[in-house]
């Protein structure tokens with residue numbers, strides 16, 4: 005198994021892992037190209053096939069007196085194909101993303117977890133934080 009940065013050559017698989025059909029693939033490819041500086045895909049390969057992916061959004065915080073460059077990350081769209089789960093691919097994707105976050109000196113990395121994946125993130129470097137709050141629109 006290897007984990008690597010994804011790119012334009014992976015667009016078909018990345019789209020499929022997001023449930024995006026062929027009719028929308030060109031639009032997704034354009035979106036990926038337009039967002040290549042901020043939305044970084046990582047892919048997990050087994051036997052040369054991409055079987056999982058995770059994205060790191062790199063976003064800017066407002067500059068402060070200490071620094072004009074205050075960036076943070078948000079992990080999004082983490083998915084390992086069902087038949088490949090439980091073999092550490094998710095953990096390897098998270099390790100690659102957090103290594104990238106460290107190399108880019110991000111202030112922190114957030115994730116909005118699905119209900120079943122909270123323990124997965126807790127095991128892979130994340131912790132609950134009492135000062136991060138969330139607003140959602142009324143139903």
Ligand SMILES: CC(C)(COP(=O)(O)OP(=O)(O)OC[C@H]1O[C@@H](n2cnc3c(N)ncnc32)[C@H](O)[C@@H]1OP(=O)(O)O)[C@@H](O)C(=O)NCCC(=O)NCCS
Nearest residue numbers: 082083084089090091092093094095116117118120121124
């Ligand atoms: C969460 C997920 C990415 C983990 O990938 P993985 O390659 O199986 O991860 P690992 O092998 O490193 O770790 C597996 C652990 O994740 C747990 N897990 C968390 N969410 C899970 C889910 N939705 N389905 C299956 N297992 C899940 C497993 O129980 C397993 O725990 P265990 O080691 O105690 O048995 C994968 O289960 C998945 O794609 N789930 C569906 C999509 C999802 O929930 N994405 C995250 C939401 S933001």
